[in-house]
Amino acid sequence: MKFIPSRITILLFYMGCFCQFLYGQDSNYIMTVKGKLAVEEMGKTLVHEHIVTNFEGTRNPNQPFKDQEKAINLILPHLNNLKTLGYTTLVECTPSHIGKNVELLQQLSERSGINIITNTGYYAAVDKKYLPESVYSLSPQSIAATWLKEWEQGISATGIRPGFIKLGVGKGELDSIEQKIFKAGLLLGSTTGMALAVHTGDGISIKSQYRLAKKNNFDLNKLIWVHAQNGKNEERIEMAREGIWISLDGVSETRIEEYLNMIVALHDKSLLSRLLLSHDDGWSVEYTEGDLTLKPFENGNSTPYNTISEILLKRLYEQGFSKEQIDLIFVENPKEALGISK
Template identity: 70%
Template structure:
């Protein structure tokens, strides 16, 4: 009789263990990297908005390739290996379609560095719509969402490499007709796939416009990231965070360190660190000099890409009383919750 009770109790523990494991998995979901799907709990320490290569002249295709990728690998790989040595496991590559996104290069660098790299789908209407394909002006939001869904389902261009989030770009002020269209397309796709929308945003008025449109369409604001929230003011950041929108301070640099620390401290004072994301927004611009590929660092205020947060910012935050738990929240827990796909 005692043995039977032991067996029953053991079986019950196993069932409960499986149940809680399942619940945990449901809460964190998964992330689609350039090498395939991983559990969101495997993301680890994460940089949520960086670039590898970007073509600021624009390209004719959503995915750019160039013949001499080995040169790019030789230049960029040491930097990725270094941030891996700093404890980072995942990097979200935010270069949009038609601005030099190169997913084959990302996949190669992921394999060689050991970093999880996540790419995106979507369109970028900032910078006076310089990087928008003509189809945006002709087709409805539903058609655009369907195009992006094909990338989610089958891969970007002919690569077979799938996106893990939606990257959009809008300018300042109220969303205009085209910006509303791509934002609506993003919401349609997000609802269908579970991918989060990260929106390059010109100012606080723009994010307010996005929030209103999202609420009108019954969109979950926790699936929306205000990219470049440093372009707003404290009141706007607090208001959006309280709604559930992720506040992403992108562009952390040596030259603007005090400015970013002040914003982070104010967010902590309002008990909203659980809505905060941070990044450098570093990377390389693609240029061609007499037909030769040249890659030049963005020049965002960091002497070496991808390092300033770990080597400067976190140390300064620690000196201001930020605990390891709070640091882990910003760089481990928040990215997992922001980008985890539950569908």
């Protein structure tokens, strides 16, 4: 049976060609909330953090802060502290329909000097409570076209463009809806060169993603297994050997030894070149007397974005890790995973 491309597939192809013409095929850059930046300027990076997250779901649409300056005053000191710790870039992983506030991110980036990268995509984990109703009736090509519009024109009316694709899936084999958004992510990633970062429930799920990505000839160097700590050492090693990024997100004061053991296991198999690390810290929106306030995530860290530098790195050095290996994890690997060359 002869394959006949749909109009949307053809449109995606030609829009991708336009992107390559507009930004150059030989460039290598990241897309931040302030615009395009050479990948060499990315520097030391935290690859999975949050600023503001709204867990109400799509049934209770995200609302703007009455006083966004209050949020800035709360969060800005933590970003300023990141600079003193030597970080230059923060990858903000709050997905669409979970409180993503790109204008807030842009203001915080401008005031702190930290590069912030936001995303496009949909999140189907947590019983799909964060998915828009339209997903159920749209094709993967139509969903990808919606996200491509954000890449081309910016998110909503802000003009702020995403720098990667963020999806969320649960445990086990991908179900039909998860497959649909994953296929849309594969289409968009192949068209734009953006990395595909997928919140993943377990090792069975990442293997399901791996098979689908291989079937669609997707570049596995642009697939990030988000929350790979939810898998097993043998699964992480297997996927790393296949070229998938192993992102251990959730480093906390209460789980240092657990994360240290996972890192050492990859090191012992010469797979540090596939490792990404972060805290998954941030603030959730709370409703207090009709106003929106912010509450730090309760994930085992007393200070957001601090535990890796203050505790984990010291333990890694005690284990014999070199500065070159630490730079590989926090500088070189994020550049390769998130750099865009199309």
